Amino acid sequence: MEALSLLLNGFETAFTFTNVLYCLIGVTVGMLVGVMPGLGPTSGTAILIPLTFGMDPVSAIIMLSGIYYGAMYGGTITSVLINTPGESASVVTCIDGYEMAKRGRAGAALGVAAIGSFVGGTVAIIGLTFIAPMLASFALKFGAPEFFSLMLLGLMMLIALMGKSIIKGLIAALFGFLLALIGMDPITGEIRFTYHSIELVRGIDFVIVAMGLFGISEILSNLTQSGKMEKPPKVKKLFPEKGEWKTTINSINRGTVIGFLLGLIPGSNAAVASLMSYALEKKTSKNPSKFGKGAIEGVAGPETANNAFSGSALIPLFTLGLPSSPTVAVLLGAFILHGLTPGPMLFTENSNFVWAIIASLFIGNFLLLIMNLPMAGVWAKIALVPYKLLFPLIVTFAIIGAYSINNSLWDVGVMMLFGLIGYFMKKLDFPLAATILTFVLARNIESSLVQTLKMSHGSLMIFLDRPISATIIISVFVILIISIVSSLKNKRSMLMSDAEI
Numbered sequence: 001m002e003a004l005s006l007l008l009n010g011f012e013t014a015f016t017f018t019n020v021l022y023c024l025i026g027v028t029v030g031m032l033v034g035v036m037p038g039l040g041p042t043s044g045t046a047i048l049i050p051l052t053f054g055m056d057p058v059s060a061i062i063m064l065s066g067i068y069y070g071a072m073y074g075g076t077i078t079s080v081l082i083n084t085p086g087e088s089a090s091v092v093t094c095i096d097g098y099e100m101a102k103r104g105r106a107g108a109a110l111g112v113a114a115i116g117s118f119v120g121g122t123v124a125i126i127g128l129t130f131i132a133p134m135l136a137s138f139a140l141k142f143g144a145p146e147f148f149s150l151m152l153l154g155l156m157m158l159i160a161l162m163g164k165s166i167i168k169g170l171i172a173a174l175f176g177f178l179l180a181l182i183g184m185d186p187i188t189g190e191i192r193f194t195y196h197s198i199e200l201v202r203g204i205d206f207v208i209v210a211m212g213l214f215g216i217s218e219i220l221s222n223l224t225q226s227g228k229m230e231k232p233p234k235v236k237k238l239f240p241e242k243g244e245w246k247t248t249i250n251s252i253n254r255g256t257v258i259g260f261l262l263g264l265i266p267g268s269n270a271a272v273a274s275l276m277s278y279a280l281e282k283k284t285s286k287n288p289s290k291f292g293k294g295a296i297e298g299v300a301g302p303e304t305a306n307n308a309f310s311g312s313a314l315i316p317l318f319t320l321g322l323p324s325s326p327t328v329a330v331l332l333g334a335f336i337l338h339g340l341t342p343g344p345m346l347f348t349e350n351s352n353f354v355w356a357i358i359a360s361l362f363i364g365n366f367l368l369l370i371m372n373l374p375m376a377g378v379w380a381k382i383a384l385v386p387y388k389l390l391f392p393l394i395v396t397f398a399i400i401g402a403y404s405i406n407n408s409l410w411d412v413g414v415m416m417l418f419g420l421i422g423y424f425m426k427k428l429d430f431p432l433a434a435t436i437l438t439f440v441l442a443r444n445i446e447s448s449l450v451q452t453l454k455m456s457h458g459s460l461m462i463f464l465d466r467p468i469s470a471t472i473i474i475s476v477f478v479i480l481i482i483s484i485v486s487s488l489k490n491k492r493s494m495l496m497s498d499a500e501i
Contacts, residue, residue: 002133002216002477003129003130003133005024006133006351006355007129007358007359009352009355010352010354010355010357010358010359010360011358011359013058013352013355013359014355014356014357014359014363015060015359015363016382018056018059019058019059019062019356019360020054020363022059022063022258023063023065023066023360023363023367024062025066025363026062026063026066026070026370027043027066027067027069027073027364027367027368028066028070028371029048029066029070030044030066030067030068030069030070030073030074030086031071031072031073031074031368031371032074033045033070033071033072033074034070034071034072034073034077035074035077036075036224041067041068041071041072041327042140042214042326042327043214043215043218044067044071044215045067045068045071045327045330045331045334046151046207046210046211046213046215047065047211047214047215047394047398047477048064048067049064049207049210049211049330049333049334049337050207050402051063051402052064052334052338053337054152054298057338057339057340057353058352058353058356058357059206060334060338061331061334061335061338061340061353061357062356062357062360062364064331065314065331065357065361065364066332066360066364068281068310068327069121069307069310069311069361069364069365070326070364070368071118072101072117072270072306072307072310072450073114073307073368073371073372074358076083076093076097076110076113076114076117076372077372077495078368079093079094079097079098079108080093080094080097080098080100080101080106080109080110080113080299081098081101081110082104085440086430088331091430092115092274092275092277092278092298092302093274093298093299093302093303095278095291095292095298095299096291096292096293096294096295096296096297096298097108097109097113097299097471099292099293099294100294100296100299102294102478103235103294105294106239106370107237107238107239107261108238108239108240108241108244108296109167109296109299110161110238110372111237111238111239111297112239112240112252112299112300112303113300113303113371113372114238114368114372115248115256115300116248116252116299116300116301116303116304116305116307116370117253117304117306117372118254118307118365118366118368118369119252119256119304119368120255120256120303120305120306120307120308120311121307121308121310121311121361121365121368122311122365123256123260123306123308123311124256124259124260124263124308124309124310124311124312124361125311125358125362125365126374127260127311127312127315128311128312128314128315128318128358128361129358130214130278130286131315132161132315132318132319132358133321133347135315135319137344139180140185141468142233142344142452142468143452143455143466144447144448144451144452144455145448145452145455145462145463145469146466146468146469146472147444147448147468148445148448148452148463148469149448149463149468149472149473149476150320150322150472151322151441151444151445151448151468152445152472152473152476153472153475153476153479155173155434155437155438155441156479156480157485159299160282163428166483166484166486167481168428168429168430168431168478169430169431169434170434170451171430171437172425172431172434172435173434173437173438174357174428174438175435175438176435176436176437176438176439176442177439177442177445178435178438178440179204179209179439179442179445180202180203180436180442180446181193181442181446182200182203183200183201183203183204184192184201184202185202186446186447187446187447187450197411199408204414205406205411206207206333206336206337206390206439206440207337207402208402208411208414208415208418209331209414209418209436209439210330210333210417210418210436211398211402211418212414212416212417212418212421212422213396213419213421213422213425213432213435213436214330214422214432214436215394216415216416216419216420216421216422216423217337217418217419217420217421217422217423217425217432219391219394219395219419220420220423221322221423222425223391223432225467228500232434240258240296242447244296247296247297248296248297248298248300248491250294251281251297251301251304252300252301252304254277254280254281254284255277255300255302255304255305255308256304256308257300257303257308258273258277258280258305259273259304259305259306259307259308259309259310260308260309260311260312261310261312262276262305262309262312263308263309263310263313263314264312264313264315264316265313270305270306270309272415273302273305273306273309274302274306274307275302276305277301277302277304277305278291278298278301278302280301281297281298281301281302282298285297285402289495297407305469311326311361314328314361317331317332317342317344318342318346318347318354319342319343319347320342320343320344321341321342321343321346321362322441323437323440326389326432326433326436326437328450329433329436329440330436332440333440333455336440340353372443382451391410398415399412399415401484402415416475425494427498
């Protein structure tokens with residue numbers, strides 16, 4: 001009951017004209033980001049963070065959160081209508097969604113996707129409302145050793161799941177950690193790794209790194225893709241046939257459960273949730289042969305799963321300060337930039353802020369449902385704009401945003417440098433998510449480790465002497481071993497395949 005009371009107070013803040021306007025702007029921009037092939041929620045959120053400088057923290061995070069889950073909706077539309085996923089989580093939707101569109105059932109595909117997204121997102125937000133406070137209360141028992149172990153677990157799961165090679169994941173993570181060491185030591189205040197550069201004394205700004213690694217690198221990657229897109233079909237009859245409702249509802253229920261549970265696991269992502277949901281729908285279907293030929297379950301399940309994931313991924317962020325995906329890592333950076341530290345104390349020290357954000361998620365989800373169904377055809381036409389016309393505008397906006405942070409051309413140059421680094425990392429299959437996550441968490445990891453070693457007078461056994469920390473550390477080693485074994489098996493199978501050829 002206390003959670004409901006606090007949520008009502010949150011609605012009082014979220015329902016102000018200013019915050020509703022910023023929520024509408026956020027979800028609208030998110031939709032635009034989602035329908036632009038190749039941009040995606042991570043890149044879009046990173047590029048648009050500078051817009052929030054000088055804004056009230058509540059309004060800023062409301063808008064950025066709207067961009068985050070609005071992009072999940074937007075990617076669906078182009079997947080169904082023109083067979084072009086706006087972001088990775090919508091790739092699975094192309095399989096049956098586009099087939100439905102070719103059979104004149106684009107409206108039904110978009111309808112079940114919008115309904116499933118709304119249901120999955122709403123259930124996840126309800127889970128956030130009731131589970132997050134309890135998890136935060138439990139997390140108050142955590143000390144420096146537990147937080148270090150937990151952040152180490154999150155990093156290990158991300159490294160294990162993002163990319164084909166555990167070695168490349170570790171290298172990418174180490175790169176992010178080294179970048180965070182530049183500047184002033186958070187414990188002693190000493191200047192390190194600046195090489196006598198005045199600009200590096202304050203360290204490298206998170207927004208600059210994120211805009212370069214995700215935004216500029218995406219632009220560079222997409223410049224080589226210039227295929228002509230076909231005209232989207234007309235959208236008619238937005239709801240399933242009478243005999244399809246039961247199947248659709250069951251798919252939505254299963255997708256909600258899968259997406260919600262995966263969102264709680266650091267290192268997963270919405271694309272994994274969509275893929276697992278699609279696999280489950282095909283396995284449980286009485287007629288699996290229809291998948292790939294326009295099965296409505298192949299749209300309803302995955303679309304529900306990726307939006308349920310988006311909502312539940314905020315639970316570890318709010319309660320533990322641990323991002324579950326690259327986009328949530330960018331949101332974590334935005335929290336810190338606005339003077340807010342996600343974690344168990346967030347619910348006690350910034351209660352009004354937390355509940356206003358949660359309430360805004362309900363509002364944004366409802367706005368997206370309204371915007372999706374009648375305007376699907378309009379959103380799809382935006383994706384037909386040639387990328388060679390869009391990328392100069394995106395680059396210009398990124399440059400202005402980078403310059404506005406410190407009014408420095410140095411920052412613009414650093415952003416461009418990280419854009420090139422991100423481009424080559426993608427080409428070489430190094431996971432960018434591992435780099436950005438370690439960069440965001442590095443200062444907290446370093447502080448927790450130093451505090452722990454001071455508590456134990458330099459003994460590492462403190463991590464195994466405390467039950468919660470010991471359990472987490474053991475999990476880290478188990479995940480590392482499994483990842484290494486899996487990586488070696490994949491490498492061996494690839495070598496065998498090459499030998500046979």
